[in-house]
Amino acid sequence: MTIKEVEFEGTEYHGWDAWFDKFKPIKNHLDKYAGTDGSHMFETYGAEVEYVQAQDPKYVWTYIDGDMSTLLVAGYHYVNRLGYYVTTVPWDSEWDSCLLSVEVECECYDEQAYGPYTFPNGHEYYEDGDRDCKLCEGYGLKTEYVNG
Secondary structure (H helix, E strand, C coil): CCCEEECCCCCCCCHHHHHHHHHCECCCCCCCCCCCCCCCCECCCHHHHHHHHCCCHHHEEEEEEECCEEEEEECCCCCCEEEEEEECCCCCCCCCEEEEEEEEECCCCCCCCCCEEECCCCCEEECCCCCCCCCCCCCCEEEEEECC
16 A cells, blocks of 8 residues: 655644654653664553653643544643653644644545445445555545655
8 A cells, every 4th residue: 555645735734753853752661562773652551651641741742543633742631542752852832733644535435336345244334435446445545644
């Protein structure tokens, strides 16, 4: 599958690279499986979330699964969280969120043409795209990453 980076006209969205370069997240020193290059995201449970909660909120970002998008939001949030980042540079009112990706309609998207797919067990799954599409694999939506 091809992943396209998208630029939005009229609005400045920074994207992962610009956010990473500006705020400089620390490596997760509590993750023993992080590997040699380290992981920067902290989990939402256990010692990792306790560490995040003990930090100054101006240095904490929440990785969120939003409605048809993923984003980083300044501060500690609970709803739709996927993880947390702790940075060495505090966030400010100019940069209090960062859009990372959006789900957009694929070229094959057609709400009327592709009805529900019925699994052998009788459960229905709704697809709005062509099941043979290589871009979206039948979902009708594809992920595009923000290029800031």
